[in-house]
Amino acid sequence: MPEGHTLHRLALDLSRDLLGNVVAVSSPQGRFDGATRLDGCKLTGTEAVGKHLLLRFGRAGVVHIHLGLFGRFYRRRHPAPLPRSTTRMRLTVPDWTWDLVGPTRCELLSARGVRALRERLGADPLAPGANVEAAWQTLSRSHRSIAAVLLDQSVFAGIGNVYRAELLHLVRLHPETPASRLGRAKFDELWALARQLLAAGVREKRIVTVPHEGRRRVRRDEALHVYGRTACHTCGERVTVTRNANRPMYACERCQPLDLG
DNA sequence: TGCATATGAGTAA
DNA sequence: TACTCCTATGCAA
The missing domain is CATH 1.10.8.50 (Helicase, Ruva Protein; domain 3)
Structure with missing residues (x-):
């Protein structure tokens, strides 16, 4: 699935379910260290840039996700099933749980990291101000x-x-x-x-x-x-x-x- | 049970 | 150019 349209769609859907909510963030698989730091923070923005997805948690940081070939998000209405052993990141709010599985990248990025990401990406046909x-x-x-x-x-x-x-x-x-x-x-x-x-x-x-x-x-x-x-x-x-x-x-x-x- | 397959991309040589 | 990582699925044996 994951070409640019998938990520832009995810940015919209994640925003609809989670934006403005305090989110329980965890990494059942244990491979996303940033989870601990973001757990209990409010989601303040979502954005897709090309095939990359950014989830903003105010001052706590920005999660950078790249699905690669296999990565997928699963949207679960509560009560959500137990996460799989491969679930890299789980986001939970009162009504929804979103599970991320198999991404090439799922990391906490500094403001500088986000800038560097933007700088190495070209014109996104879905971005209004694309160069x-x-x-x-x-x-x-x-x-x-x-x-x-x-x-x-x-x-x-x-x-x-x-x-x-x-x-x-x-x-x-x-x-x-x-x-x-x-x-x-x-x-x-x-x-x-x-x-x-x-x-x-x-x-x-x-x-x-x-x-x-x-x-x-x-x-x-x-x-x-x-x-x-x-x-x-x-x-x-x-x-x-x-x-x-x-x-x-x-x-x-x-x-x-x-x-x- | 095991193998091939998939819309991606970084790294080494 | 080749190899590596990431995972679920469907099909053959």
């Missing part, structure tokens, strides 16, 4: 492929492997197109689409890039154009799976021809 110009400058001077640049969190924060494949398909760019050949118009198209699709992901709580009507629940194999598919949803051509930036890269060679002209 689009910086992303454009980096991208237009890059010698790497557009697919590699899209996954680089210091350029675009929040785009993951699914969104990368779907975005490139929708703007009809071959993954190996050198980033520097995009041109501003194509970049703007990509950015606008990223904002639109990530926002849809926050609303729907999952990645859906194929347009659909109303509230009808889209079947999993109908939600995406190329990612994880054998046939292109757009034209039916066989989807190719290559590797780019050490991750599987799904594309349709017919819809996304390599254009070096």
Whole structure:
């Protein structure tokens, strides 16, 4: 699940359940030392930055969470079941318990640590004041492929492997197109689409890039154009799976021809 | 029971 | 480029 939309959604949901509450914080697994310090403090803010989540506990500190590939939050209505042995952090308020399992990172961060995190992250399509110009400058001077640049969190924060494949398909760019050949118009198209699709992901709580009507629940194999598919949803051509930036890269060679002209 | 798999990313070489 | 960490799940044996 965890691309940028997941974290932004979590920031909203956690805020709805916990904001302004005194929170019982614990680490059943024992691997989050910060729990002791935060236990009994009030949650004063939640924020997602790319694929990172920040939970503010006033002066007590900020929890920085990165879910990685496996991390998950579980929301439990009371009475909550006993935590698993793998529960890194448990947050409890009178009505709800939220359990965090399997994150790559769950740590207490100083103000300086938070600044450093922001500085190493690029433009988040879901952030209102995202620095689009910086992303454009980096991208237009890059010698790497557009697919590699899209996954680089210091350029675009929040785009993951699914969104990368779907975005490139929708703007009809071959993954190996050198980033520097995009041109501003194509970049703007990509950015606008990223904002639109990530926002849809926050609303729907999952990645859906194929347009659909109303509230009808889209079947999993109908939600995406190329990612994880054998046939292109757009034209039916066989989807190719290559590797780019050490991750599987799904594309349709017919819809996304390599254009070096 | 054990293995492969997954939407991530840091580090060593 | 390869290896490492983090966990749950589904399927084969």
